Amino acid sequence: xxxxxxxxxxxxxxxxxxxxRREGFEGRLTLVGAEPHLxxxxxxxxxxxxxxxxxxxxxxxxxxxxxxxxxxxxxxxxATALDLAEHRVTLxxxxxxxxxxxxxxxxxxxxxxxxxxxxxxVFTLRTIDDCHAIRERxxxxxxxxxxxxxxxxxxxxxxxxxxxxxxxVLEALPQPMVRGLGMELGAVLARLHRDHGVDLRCGITxxxxxxxxxxxHVRLGDGERIDCDVLLVAVGVHPETRWLEGSGLVLDDxxxxxxxxxxxxGVVAAGDVARWPNPAFDGEVMRxxxxxxxxxxxxxxxxxxxxxxxxxxAPFAPxxxxxxxxxxxxxxxxxxxxGQDRMEVVHGSLEDARFVAIFERGGRISGVLGFSEPRRVMxxxxxxxxxxxxxxxxxxxxxxxx
Amino acid sequence: MKIVVDYxxxxxxxxxxxxAPEVFEVRxxxxxxxLQEEPPEALRPKMEEAVRMCPxxxxxxxx
Numbered sequence: 001x002x003x004x005x006x007x008x009x010x011x012x013x014x015x016x017x018x019x020x021r022r023e024g025f026e027g028r029l030t031l032v033g034a035e036p037h038l039x040x041x042x043x044x045x046x047x048x049x050x051x052x053x054x055x056x057x058x059x060x061x062x063x064x065x066x067x068x069x070x071x072x073x074x075x076x077x078x079a080t081a082l083d084l085a086e087h088r089v090t091l092x093x094x095x096x097x098x099x100x101x102x103x104x105x106x107x108x109x110x111x112x113x114x115x116x117x118x119x120x121x122v123f124t125l126r127t128i129d130d131c132h133a134i135r136e137r138x139x140x141x142x143x144x145x146x147x148x149x150x151x152x153x154x155x156x157x158x159x160x161x162x163x164x165x166x167x168x169v170l171e172a173l174p175q176p177m178v179r180g181l182g183m184e185l186g187a188v189l190a191r192l193h194r195d196h197g198v199d200l201r202c203g204i205t206x207x208x209x210x211x212x213x214x215x216x217h218v219r220l221g222d223g224e225r226i227d228c229d230v231l232l233v234a235v236g237v238h239p240e241t242r243w244l245e246g247s248g249l250v251l252d253d254x255x256x257x258x259x260x261x262x263x264x265x266g267v268v269a270a271g272d273v274a275r276w277p278n279p280a281f282d283g284e285v286m287r288x289x290x291x292x293x294x295x296x297x298x299x300x301x302x303x304x305x306x307x308x309x310x311x312x313x314a315p316f317a318p319x320x321x322x323x324x325x326x327x328x329x330x331x332x333x334x335x336x337x338x339g340q341d342r343m344e345v346v347h348g349s350l351e352d353a354r355f356v357a358i359f360e361r362g363g364r365i366s367g368v369l370g371f372s373e374p375r376r377v378m379x380x381x382x383x384x385x386x387x388x389x390x391x392x393x394x395x396x397x398x399x400x401x402x
Numbered sequence: 403m404k405i406v407v408d409y410x411x412x413x414x415x416x417x418x419x420x421x422a423p424e425v426f427e428v429r430x431x432x433x434x435x436x437l438q439e440e441p442p443e444a445l446r447p448k449m450e451e452a453v454r455m456c457p458x459x460x461x462x463x464x465x
Binding site: 378 | 416430432455
């Protein structure tokens with residue numbers, strides 16, 4: 001292998017190039033990024049950076065010199081096409097890059113609402129430029145409305161309250177994150193936000209977004225009008241695979257990979273775009289949009305690409321993990337579960353600011369959620385990785401509680 | 403090799419504890435304790451993994 005191209009210059013792409021060099025690859029290594037910035041960290045965009053506590057230099061991902069990586073950096077230019085047969089990537093400038101190995105790490109793009117009007121003050125939040133544009137409005141004392149009570153919407157609402165700004169959060173479902181967490185835990189999140197002064201409306205329908213040039217208010221299905229000068233649309237993301245359409249790669253809500261994240265010979269995918277069967281969960285096919293997954297997959301694909309195909313490495317089999325900081329609560333989730341799975345609260349109670357809940361699937365512990373209990377969450381994450389039975393987890397909990 | 407934690411950045415996600423419990427421990431007070439500030443050289447790969455996987459980039463290695 002003489003040349004490797006990594007498309008996507010965020011966490012997964014950066015970890016991939018770092019790994020490729022660490023593994024001793026001495027050929028040509030190109031990192032392509034659609035944004036003009038060097039790789040930076042996204043979690044602070046809804047928290048410290050948006051709050052005004054941090055600046056750009058504090059979210060830079062790599063603190064040591066890039067020279068050490070001997071990269072050809074192509075920033076501010078996205079990839080537009082992949083020719084799988086010829087092993088070539090086309091960039092937006094028309095330039096083509098030949099490769100022997102390719103890492104696809106193009107992340108994801110925020111969804112917008114059907115018929116979303118093009119008004120000033122309507123935002124999505126994905127990039128540092130988005131963050132700075134919203135922050136400028138918050139600095140000016142904006143009245144904020146957030147559509148969607150997922151992680152991004154909830155964190156932005158928390159940041160707004162911390163800045164003393166009025167914020168309304170509109171959620172179509174009956175509780176925040178109800179699909180993932182179920183009604184009971186969704187209600188805990190709802191209470192957390194209402195206790196901090198968020199005007200949270202669940203189960204709403206959105207009738208229209210109105211304004212003359214700039215957003216002025218949203219109208220709900222029941223006719224109520226909610227005034228705002230910033231409207232954040234935080235209704236999830238879709239994997240950024242548009243440039244791969246017609247390439248011959250299998251696309252199905254992401255790039256379909258094998259259990260070693262290989263999408264085609266010499267082509268691997270990492271981060272939000274990768275869909276793969278995870279052996280840690282009986283081969284459940286998943287796509288994970290979280291930080292830790294991007295970091296772990298970036299490292300893994302760097303090694304995978306340099307591996308001899310005849311002797312593939314051990315499959316990528318992690319226990320997914322995500323955290324969210326809202327007010328003074330650290331929410332951590334590991335493993336796989338959904339609202340309908342059996343749940344037991346094993347430490348604390350849902351009335352407390354600190355608790356741990358575990359989830360059961362097929363007799364095993366499949367997931368854990370903690371409020372400000374990082375030590376416990378990591379202990380149960382380990383049990384999930386070891387495929388412990390749910391009863392074993394309950395016994396551990398009883399013993400730990402003394 | 404010396405392990406340095408930037409406690410202004412650490413938010414106690416305990417990912418490092420999951421990787422190397424012999425070096426990193428988040429206790430019930432939700433603070434991170436470094437059990438071995440100068441871990442043996444054999445632990446370097448694990449320490450480097452902890453640096454890479456720290457969600458807030460709070461860990462660094464000196465030497």
